[in-house]
Amino acid sequence: MIWDALFSTLFLAAVLRVATPLLLAAMGGLISETAGVPNITLEGSMLSGACAGALVGGFTGNPWLGLIAAIVGGAIIGILLGVLHLEFGADPIIVGIGLNLLVAGFTTFIVFSLLGDKSGTSSLGRNLLPTIEPGPLAGIPFLGDVLLGQHILTYVAFLVWAAVALLLARATFGVHLRAIGQNPLAAATAGISVKRLQYAAVIICGSLAGTAGAFLSMGYVSSFIRDMTAGRGFIALAAIFLGGMRPLGVGFAALAFGFFEALSIRLGNLDVPSQLVQTIPYIATLIGLGLFAWRETTRRRRGSGATGQRRRPVTPGADPA
Amino acid sequence: MTATESAAVAPPVPGDDREAARARVHRQRRSDLVAAFVAMIVTIVIALAIGFVILLIVGKDAVAAYEWLLTGPFSRTTRIGRVLIDTTTLTILGLSVAIPFRAGLMSLGAEGQLYMGALTAAVVGLAFPLPPGLGILVPALAAMVAGAIVGFVPGWMKAQFGANELVSSLMLNTVLVRIYGYILTEYLTEEGSTSVASAYLPNESLIPTFTQLTGVSFDQANLAVVLVPILAVAVWLILQRTSLGYEVRMTGSNRLFAAYGGISSRRVIILSFIISGAIAGIAGAHLVQGVNGRALLTLSVGTGFTGIMIAILARNNPIVIPFAAFFYSYLKIGGDVMEQELSVGTEIVNVILALIVLLVTSQFVMSLVKRRRLSRLEAKGQP
Numbered sequence: 001m002i003w004d005a006l007f008s009t010l011f012l013a014a015v016l017r018v019a020t021p022l023l024l025a026a027m028g029g030l031i032s033e034t035a036g037v038p039n040i041t042l043e044g045s046m047l048s049g050a051c052a053g054a055l056v057g058g059f060t061g062n063p064w065l066g067l068i069a070a071i072v073g074g075a076i077i078g079i080l081l082g083v084l085h086l087e088f089g090a091d092p093i094i095v096g097i098g099l100n101l102l103v104a105g106f107t108t109f110i111v112f113s114l115l116g117d118k119s120g121t122s123s124l125g126r127n128l129l130p131t132i133e134p135g136p137l138a139g140i141p142f143l144g145d146v147l148l149g150q151h152i153l154t155y156v157a158f159l160v161w162a163a164v165a166l167l168l169a170r171a172t173f174g175v176h177l178r179a180i181g182q183n184p185l186a187a188a189t190a191g192i193s194v195k196r197l198q199y200a201a202v203i204i205c206g207s208l209a210g211t212a213g214a215f216l217s218m219g220y221v222s223s224f225i226r227d228m229t230a231g232r233g234f235i236a237l238a239a240i241f242l243g244g245m246r247p248l249g250v251g252f253a254a255l256a257f258g259f260f261e262a263l264s265i266r267l268g269n270l271d272v273p274s275q276l277v278q279t280i281p282y283i284a285t286l287i288g289l290g291l292f293a294w295r296e297t298t299r300r301r302r303g304s305g306a307t308g309q310r311r312r313p314v315t316p317g318a319d320p321a
Numbered sequence: 322m323t324a325t326e327s328a329a330v331a332p333p334v335p336g337d338d339r340e341a342a343r344a345r346v347h348r349q350r351r352s353d354l355v356a357a358f359v360a361m362i363v364t365i366v367i368a369l370a371i372g373f374v375i376l377l378i379v380g381k382d383a384v385a386a387y388e389w390l391l392t393g394p395f396s397r398t399t400r401i402g403r404v405l406i407d408t409t410t411l412t413i414l415g416l417s418v419a420i421p422f423r424a425g426l427m428s429l430g431a432e433g434q435l436y437m438g439a440l441t442a443a444v445v446g447l448a449f450p451l452p453p454g455l456g457i458l459v460p461a462l463a464a465m466v467a468g469a470i471v472g473f474v475p476g477w478m479k480a481q482f483g484a485n486e487l488v489s490s491l492m493l494n495t496v497l498v499r500i501y502g503y504i505l506t507e508y509l510t511e512e513g514s515t516s517v518a519s520a521y522l523p524n525e526s527l528i529p530t531f532t533q534l535t536g537v538s539f540d541q542a543n544l545a546v547v548l549v550p551i552l553a554v555a556v557w558l559i560l561q562r563t564s565l566g567y568e569v570r571m572t573g574s575n576r577l578f579a580a581y582g583g584i585s586s587r588r589v590i591i592l593s594f595i596i597s598g599a600i601a602g603i604a605g606a607h608l609v610q611g612v613n614g615r616a617l618l619t620l621s622v623g624t625g626f627t628g629i630m631i632a633i634l635a636r637n638n639p640i641v642i643p644f645a646a647f648f649y650s651y652l653k654i655g656g657d658v659m660e661q662e663l664s665v666g667t668e669i670v671n672v673i674l675a676l677i678v679l680l681v682t683s684q685f686v687m688s689l690v691k692r693r694r695l696s697r698l699e700a701k702g703q704p
Contacts (some may be wrong), residue, residue, distance in 0.1 A: 012378060276499065
């Protein structure tokens with residue numbers, strides 16, 4: 001019964017849907033991490049985007065304006081992180097914690113102030129970005145019911161994945177990003193403007209996370225709900241580490257988390273204790289994180305150094321060798 | 322974030338005698354302390370002012386709102402009691418994260434450790450009838466052990482594999498909170514109970530409340546308040562007067578230097594996570610044995626992160642943490658009162674506090690003060 005459920009087209013379509021925000025946010029986070037700015041504001045940017053999108057979309061009745069607002073809402077968080085970290089030299093992780101709390105408080109406060117309802121913006125009515133209609137292709141198995149008919153931002157997410165992979169591998173901008181992440185001093189000596197690129201990275205990151213938020217409040221469900229990101233930003237962060245900071249790996253890690261989350265939703269309907277099923281994505285992350293770090297450690301010990309310098313090196317001496 | 326103790330000190334001028342140099346060091350340190358204190362006050366005022374402007378912009382009666390926010394906690398004894406409850410919980414949580422933070426480790430696992438501590442305290446308190454005294458101690462100690470065990474996991478993963486402790490402790494939080502919910506729903510909730518909660522613990526396991534002791538209603542505030550100074554001093558002693566504390570501080574201020582000096586960062590990582598977990602476990606015991614008298618499904622959302630904010634506000638100084646926790650709790654209860662009286666969202670308090678955290682970490686005010694002091698020195702013609 002479970003296996004039937006897993007390979008049903010409905011389930012596979014659900015995986016793509018659930019993975020969309022993770023994929024978008026993880027790609028944003030990947031750019032920021034690559035440029036050497038640890039970014040845990042994915043959660044806050046996503047929430048900010050979800051709220052801004054739902055409010056602007058709801059008040060104007062135009063979901064596309066909502067999407068723009070969501071992107072701006074996410075980018076603002078990125079800019080704040082950039083200013084506090086790059087100009088004032090504040091610890092990016094602590095700034096991230098502060099920004100996440102700021103957004104969580106501010107979104108609830110503003111929704112309550114505007115609409116008098118703490119739980120969310122459902123009083124503004126349903127407000128959705130379109131899904132792509134499969135049209136005459138609907139009858140084709142797999143293609144018709146899994147790949148087609150998805151929300152428009154799901155396709156955007158996959159395009160972003162491809163774009164980020166190309167950008168980091170081929171484009172000058174991407175190569176420079178990698179250079180400043182690995183050795184900012186050397187990059188600066190080579191004439192790369194480190195600060196400007198890092199600003200670009202956190203703003204792109206915020207925009208992508210904001211887009212992920214737009215998907216949540218204008219696609220996954222049809223309004224903003226208080227704290228609706230529910231830790232997705234941190235799962236996206238885990239995907240970055242699990243994917244070894246490479247676009248291909250990070251994308252597949254995000255899809256894997258989408259799979260486990262869809263699985264937990266699916267199993268929750270099948271009379272398996274839902275609380276335990278809900279832990280699956282997180283336990284998978286923990287195991288994956290441990291395995292990945294273990295592989296890195298052993299590889300480094302062999303002295304191949306093939307993975308190159310990591311931004312946050314493993315503690316010297318943590319290595320039992 | 323760890324370099325709190327040693328502010329920049331001018332090198333002694335050759336020819337100066339030692340006494341004068343020492344006096345100058347002390348004077349410098351004192352004026353640094355004063356500057357830090359003034360900067361904190363200015364920071365709080367700036368954050369409150371921004372909150373005030375936000376209230377004005379959304380069209381609320383900002384003056385009345387701030388009146389309730391700042392005086393509300395003293396308007397009823399029960400509200401004073403709630404300030405005390407939150408101060409206790411948050412002091413414990415802030416102290417718990419201060420140790421790994423001092424070692425430069427981002428442990429965000431306090432939430433999960435708190436839930437496991439609460440679960441263990443409830444199970445032990447319900448399963449073993451104990452005489453008074455032991456009845457309070459044994460479940461609380463068990464909660465510490467449970468917290469230490471789950472605190473060990475991300476520490477071990479970090480020390481053994483180099484797994485990023487921030488992500489692993491966060492992931493573990495979610496897992497532990499769900500497991501808590503599962504065990505509570507399936508095994509501890511009694512048949513026919515209307516809500517998901519365990520049975521009440523026997524009286525011997527409950528921490529006496531001030532309401533019982535004084536006859537005046539202080540909500541559920543209880544004698545666990547005495548833990549606030551005790552734990553603060555204990556953590557201070559661990560950090561300042563033990564070799565482990567020395568190793569923690571060295572690792573935090575310069576990891577490479579500490580490693581070359583022969584400090585095993587493996588030991589520092591694992592021990593600081595274990596101690597941190599044990600302390601967070603006490604917070605869980607406090608909620609079960611003191612505040613609620615039983616295990617509830619939702620203990621308090623996001624307390625773990627609030628504890629982290631407290632530690633950041635206090636700059637990981639264990640003696641300052643209780644004051645930061647009191648400050649937060651005071652504003653939070655004030656915010657709740659404000660919401661009841663004026664229907665102004667209490668979340669503005671979280672906005673204000675997040676602003677304070679951001680201003681503090683960016684040393685916004687401090688950098689202004691330093692700049693002014695420098696320009697004044699230059700004006701005097703001193704180097």
